[in-house]
Amino acid sequence: MATARLDYVAPWWTYWLHNFPHFNFFFQSVDNTFKPEEESYQQSLIFLACVGAVGLGLSLLVLAICLVCLCCCRRDLGEDTKRPDTCCLTWSAVITGLIICSAVGVGFYGNSETNDGVYQLTYSLYNANHTLGGLNNLVAGSLGNVQTGLKQHLERLDEIFSTKSDYLQALRFMQLMVNNVVHEMTTLPDITKANVDLAAIADQTLLSWDKFIVNQTKDFLSADVAHYYLFCSPNLPNPFQQSLTICQHSLTTMQIQIQGLLQFSLPVFPTAERDLLGIQRLLNSTEFSLHQLTALLDCRGLHKDYLDALMGVCYDGVEGLLYLSLFSLLAACALSAMLCAIFRVWTLIGSRDKEYDDIDEEDPFNPEARRISYNPRRSNIHSFCSYTSSLSSQASLHPPPQSASNVMPPPEYMNQSMLFGGSPRYENVPLIGRGSPPPSYSPSMRTTYLSMTDAQIRHFGTDFQV
Structure with missing residues (x-):
């Protein structure tokens, strides 16, 4: 995944949009630094999105003015006045019609690209949330097994082995290992908050995404954890490696202690077999969950989802929106020109038909x-x-x-x-x-x-x- 990160290059339109002049609602220039949490930057984004609507309104205004001029300022042509040729107007209407069809086709393409980008974003977020939810369930299940099940079995074994100091010492050591596992599990970051915030910041995009995520998650994730998942570089150490190693070592040590107690204590204390086997089953289950947790905490899975979401937004989503906005303006302007040309041609054709009103209908040459x-x-x-x-x-x-x-x-x-x-x-x-x-x-x-x-x-x- 490190190579995938190196292959990702921000598209040119993100730089163009980022360097585009930003204005707030009061037409004041705003710093184009990526700060979506600030109100002025949000106003500049809304202002930029309204440019297309303003262009559409202007095109409709120009169309209305042209129609008023055709209806109110039309003069009847005299008999000796040379009538203008409708060929140019007809070809103008045809060309603008072709432009409209092309713009509509490109608009459909932009809509499809936007839909693909949104689908890729939501699918990646779903996978990331599924991974984080699995991490949360594994941590909660492991803590429940260790804190509840193991402690209950150890308390009963402490009563059974009360006359044997050697066995009690082994139980004290196992209790120490249990405390180590619980401590390392509780020091893991709050996965639930990360799960919620992924959906909350899904619509914040473009150039400084990495920095923005680090700033948004600094309350519950350390900077090294955020960088580990955002960049997934082989040079960056796994911030959870030490905790996972301690947990694995503690579970292995407890497995060895249980094997020894099963071998030497059962001939003397046969009633301890049920609790010892119960502890062994809980240790096996916890160790299996720890292996799954280690695999899910690896940066490659979450980093792939992050890259897919980033490319879906910046490549497909923003590109589709640009196609929709620009070619909507082109289609609106071409439609205005075509309607003006059609009304002018219709006026000339109507005035030409009036020339035949004074001709005898029974004339064979008519x-x-x-x-x-x-x-x-x-x-x-x-x-x-x-x-x-x-x-x-x-x-x-x-x-x-x-x-x-x-x-x-x-x-x-x-x-x-x-x-x-x-x-x-x-x-x-x-x-x-x-x-x-x-x-x-x-x-x-x-x-x-x-x-x-x-x-x-x-x-x-x-x-x-x-």
């Missing part, structure tokens, strides 16, 4: 008429309605006998009439709408009309039957 021709709800006007008007004046004429040689292809102008919106109705609609007389036809054209097939008659109706 683009609006071409679009109307495809509307199925619009009534159909047969293309040969002018023929019915001239048919009455020529009712005395009889159709010539039909033959294959007399069938002529439709005239070219009828095919050309399909150009006007895809319907032959435009061949004579302007004349009908303006009250003009019907066009005149040659005999060959009349022959063509009279030679219509049944399918054509069903299509055009009975208007052309003679």
